[in-house]
Structure formats: C-alpha cells, structure tokens
Amino acid sequence: MISLLAEDARPDRGTGILELVQLLVKPETYDKWAPVLVPAASLAIILLFLLPVVATVFPMFAIWLERKVSAHMQSRLGPMEVGYHGWLQTIADGVKLLAKEDIIPGGADKALFVIGPVITLAGVFVMLAVLPLGPHLIPADLNVGLFFLAAVGSIEVLGILMSGWASNNKWSLFGTIRLATQLVSYEVPLGVSFVTVTALAGSLSMQEIVREQHGWIWNWFVFRNPLMPLVFIIFYIASLAENKRAPFDLPEAESELVAGFHTEYSGMRFSIFFLAEYVAMYVVSAIGACIFLGGWHTGIGPLDHFLQGSRGGWGGEAVSLKVALLANVIGVSVVFAKAWFLIFVQMWLRWTLPRIRLDQVMDLCLKFLLPASVVFFVASVAWEVVPWEQLCRSLPLAERLPRAIVFAFYSSLVGLWFKWFWSTFQVPLQRSVQEKPWVTSGAFTT
C-alpha cells in the first residue's frame, strides 16, 4: 500500500505527503531519497498520529462521550467518579478488562476464536490509511482510495464470522448469520453511493474527491445537486448498518441474542471488538465527512482557497513550511469536527430508536435503499450532464445558481426542522420549571 505512494504521485497535483516532504528537506536530499522518505513520512503519520490518537485516545473519548450522551438523554449523570466528570472511566474499564481472566470456551475452535477479533480490528484499522486528515496529511493517497475502503471494509465481516462460528454458541451463530446477512446487503447501497460520488468527482482518490469540493459550502458534494442530500442519507443509513449501530444492532441485540456474536468473549478479547466498533464509527463518519461534507474544507471560500494554496503545486506559488503546517492543523480540526458531528448523530439515534427486525432490515435495504440509490445515481449523473453554465449564464449568480438554490432549499429544510426540534424541548423545559416537583398549586376538582 505504501509502496504505491511514489507511483501515485502525479506531477501536476501530487500527493500531500510528497509536498510536505519537499518542504521539509533540501531539494538535493529530496531528489536522492524521495522513494524512501515518502513512505517513511506516511509510516510516521500512522505511527505517531493515527495509532496513538485514533487507536487509543479516540475510543477512550468516544466511549466516554457515548456514556455521557446516553446518560443525559436518560436523565442520568453517567460516569462521574473517575476523573473530572468521569473522563478517566474508560481507562479504568480498560484496566479491568485487561486484568480479567482470558477465557476460551472448551468447545470453541481455539485458533479461529483467538484470531477473529484481531482480524476484525485490523480490517477496521487498515481503512484509516486512506482517510485524508489535511491538505498534506494522508498516510496513503491511493488512486483507488474509495474502492479500497469498500473492499477492506468487508474484512471486518470475515473476522466476526470467524469468531461467531468459532464460539460454538447458538446465540453467537444467530448473531453471526444476522451480521453476514445485514453487512453483505448494505454494502450494495453503500457502494452505489460511493459510485455516485466517484462519478461527480471523477476520481477514486480520497484527496482528489476532497479537493473537488473546493470553494464555498455549496460545492460540497452533499449540496452538489438536488439528489445528493438523499444519497448522503442513504450512505448514512447504510453506514449505520455496516457499523452495527442502532437501529441496526441486530447482530449483538442484547434483548434477543444475549450479546450476539461476542457472547463467549470476555476480557481483552471482548474489548478488541469494542475498540473495533468505535474505530469503525470514526471511519464511517470520516468517510462521510470526506466524500460528502467537504473533508478538510471549511466551506468558506477564501479559507478553502488558502488550504488548497498551501499545497504548493496547486496554486502555482511555493509556500513555506509554516503555512503548510497551519493549513494541516486547520484541516485536521475540520475533519475531526465533521466526523465528530456525524458520530454524535449516530449516538443520538442509538439512544432514541428501537431496534428493527431482520426482515425489516432486509426490506429497507432491498426494497428501498438499493433501488433509490441506483435511481439517485443515474439522476445525479444526468443532472451533471445538463449544461447549467450555458443555461444560467444570463441569470444572477450565473453558473452558481443551481447549486445555490439546492443549498438554500436543503439548508432551509434543516433550519425549519431545527426550529421545530428546538420548540419541542423548550415547552417541557418551561413546564418543569413552573411546576416544581412536590409543590402543588392547582386544586383537583371531581
């Protein structure tokens, strides 16, 4: 994967890493050592940044956030004891899980049982390699990045199938069969939504897709044409199903299957599944942020131009290392903010909705999401074929008009929904302030 990097670098645009290395070292050193330096820099990003941050800090924070979000939705406080507002609770839990006895059931297939969680986690982690973090920051900007994500995403299924089968437990088997059914089905609408984005961007490379969304917020693919928000919703539903998050948490449905595929797992092996789930949450949210919500773009025209310009070859002028680093810091923050928002929505849904049944899961996928995603794909390609620039030349905003209308329409929809949403929880709030518990004023008359 990393050896592909040097070949992947194109002279006109180039990969981010390449530019960063060019800025960091002297030209003559670069000319001599580029084939070594570029993979080394990628490896350094993975080892110094992604592994520590995404592998340890991210799940720690995500698990804490999940517990806090659920607690506050359920009028509880959640963890409060370990650290300020319980922020160290995850570490305490991790220590507990590490210290637990490692149990492998007698009837289990030991080799598969041991290797299953590892493959699951590895499959999820490999996906991090092609996720852009900033204008220069991407471990491996493969020219088949999106395809790579779709392909590697299936490895997770393999690991879970292995461990579910190896457990030799009927609940695990049930969970595993459900998981295989669900994940294999939902990969199709997910793939079609990837294809739609690819058709708009003209590339499978993640950085290329992000760069295509350069400019103001209506250049993001989610607002590119009237159908893209719907494609984004399909992508989001499919990604929830891929992630086994509620309402699609059938494979580990607690009330039905005890714990589903990981019923027999305990201690550290269980926590590996847990870790994989939370990293997968980040991965799908980051994919959504990158291919629909502009990736490291802020959605503010001049600022985006600066971020793009920091990439040397793009704007034409050479830029300094400081500028490049600043752009990357902004980029990382923006990607993380967008991904975290999507993760929050995942949590929000999980703690609001009941679980749907297996036949409803399949109905939703095969009868609704799959045909809809194909129709939206064809329609959004057709929209791109229409010569809007010529049609709108004489109108205000010229060729930007269609995108501006799409953006205005959908953002006003979101605004109306938010206004309604806000009003719904303002009323009970006022009421509970007025009617203090235990203090009555109104007399009851029969």
Place this chain on the structure above:
Amino acid sequence: MAPTEIHGDVRTEEFLLNMGPQHPSTHGVLRVVVRTDGELVLEAIPHVGYLHRCFEKCSENSTMKAVVPYTDRMDYLAAMCNNITYSLAAEKLLGWEKLIPRKTTIVRTLLFELQRIASHLMSVGTYGLDVGAITPFLHCFRERERLLEIFEEISGQRLNYSYVYPGGFQYPWPDAINKKIKAFLVYFEDRIKEYNELLSYNGIFVERTSGIGVLPPDMAADYGCTGPMLRGSGVARDLRWDQPYLVYDELKKEGVFQVRYYGDRMPNPADQMVKWELGVKGDCWSRYMVRAGELEQSRRMCLACLAKLEKLTDADKEAGAVSVIKEADKQYLAPKGQEAYFKCENPRGELAYYLVGDGKANAYRVKARAPSFNNLQVLTEISRGAMVADLVAIIGSIDIVLGEVDR
C-alpha cells in the same frame, strides 16, 4: 437427528434454541425452548418452576396475618395490589367487611391505582427495552423512582411493602403524603405524553409490535387470559367495572373511567360492553397501548381518590387512623370449613385468593390464582410463525412476573 424440511431447493434444518432461564429478556427465570427454522419460530414452549417457593403450602402453615409478606413476593412489581387482594379475601373469610372504615377503603383504592401506575411504568419501560429502545426504560424508571419514594414513606419499604393487612394497615396512613402524591400525579401527566411521543407512536416501534403475536378474543378467553392481555384483544372485562370492589363503584358513577381505543378499527360506541381502555387487534401493540392508556386512567382515579380523602369528615378520618389489626389480632380465627374467594383486577390481570378456614389462626387452604400464569400459557399459540425478535416482543407484551407464575 432433527427432522428436515425441504423448501424449494433449499434444505433447511430445525434448530433447537434454549432461551433462558438466564436470558436478558425473559423477565426473570422463564425458560423457553424454541424450535426455530432460521429466524422463524416454529414452536416456543415455556418451562416454568425455576422460582417455585411453595407459597401456598407456606401460607397454610402461617397465621393469616403472616401470609401478607409472602404475597409481596408473588407479583413483586405490584406488591401492594397483592397485599390488598389477600387482605380483602381474608376479610371476606373472617367476615370483617363491615368493620373496615371508609378512609381505609379509599386509601386502599388509592394504593391499588398507584401501584398499577408503578407496575405499568415497569412494563412499558421494559417493553421498550425488549424491542431495543433503552431510553424510554430509564425515563419510566425516573417516574417509578418517585412512586417508590412515596411508597417508602408510607410503608418503609421500596418493593415488598407488606403494608396492607387484613383489617387495616401495618402503620397508620401518613396524611402528609397526600400532597406529595398529588404533586406527583400532576407532574406525571406530561410524562405520559413523553412516553407516547418517544415510544408508543414511534414508527419503528409500531412496525415492530403491530400485527405481531395476535391473540384472538376467543382464544384469550379459552386460555383464561385476563387483564391487558384480554382487553388488548378487545374483550371488555375489567373486574373494577364488572364486580366493583373497594370504591370503584363510586369512581364508576363519577365517570372516572375513560374510554379510548387503540388500533385501526373503532369499536361501536353504542356497544355498552365497551367502556374502558381497549385494544382492538389483539397484537403486541394493542396490549402495550392498553397499559400505556391505563397509566392515564389510573392517574385520574388516584386524583379522584385524593379528592375523596379530602372530603372525608373528621369522624371518618379518626376512624381510619386506628388500625383494626391491633384489636383483632387474636381473632384471626376463621370458622372451620368457611370458604372465601376474592378476585381483584391486578395490573397483570385477575388475581384471586381462595381461602378455607380451619378454626385456627391459619387457613386450611390458601390458593392463589395468578394472572401471569394463565397469560403465559398462550405464548406457544401466539408465537407460532413469528421471528426470534418477535418472540422477545411477545414475551414482553405478556408482561409476566415469574414470582407470580411459579409462586
């Protein structure tokens, strides 16, 4: 070897799944042996008896007063209702009905309905949990917690109250609690709306529960189903209405029973049999909605009872403050061969006690007719052809308490 069936070209084999007694959603120690074909349930057979504690035999060897704590541990989610039902049965056996002061009767009605709210909160909440919605469960528990605090202040206990005894109460009724109960009931009104918004009319929830586990009215009657199980199927039978005990006849006259219908078909309002919370389709959603509706119905009845307490004369209040138990302690002597059968509409259905006097302080025979036991029998019938996820929803909608099933 399991028998094989052939559907088209696909050869499927049956799968025997043992669900429980340690399973998160069998509501206790119920064991269900399920024959499945993939996700389809071919047959689900409930096995009971894991919580059998010889309630009836123990009761026959205790004085009639000492039986009350045993009744707590039958339907432990509606302990107060069990206490009251047993006390009413014992009072009938002893011939004390006329001795009970009016205030005691009103307070018993109030406790009965408060306990129904607490029990249905548990049922509604855990039903959400069964279909995967975790948040409504904790919202229901938030309100139930307040009710438990009220009960704690009344009886000193949070779950197994042993408050109501044949002849009166364990402790005198604390009049100051009336205000707190009213405050809770006022506060509770909006919460019911919240549950409905969050769970009852949630699209996924309705999809998951409507049309699942349909129990036809005649089958419900054949199996002896009672309570929300029976009313969910559209059969109008509620002992509070049909054979009013306590002060339910007054509440009936005052029109506190509210009529609302759930389901896709409106019953004919001219039908005099239909007077209370009724489901129509007999599916899981109807049974759930009967309980959710009874939250509001019970809330109104509680408020009406509080109003009655306020209207009591001072003489009545004083009479009620004195517990009959103390004086009558030595008179727990039922005539030999005297029989009494008393049934009440518990949150889960008709709970009945059959007592036979022995001329001693203990009864010759104590028999409890537990609603959950009869309701559970129908599981095999209504879960045939459902999916495994539906089976959980069906068990949840029956709303069993294993302490009562096994006794």
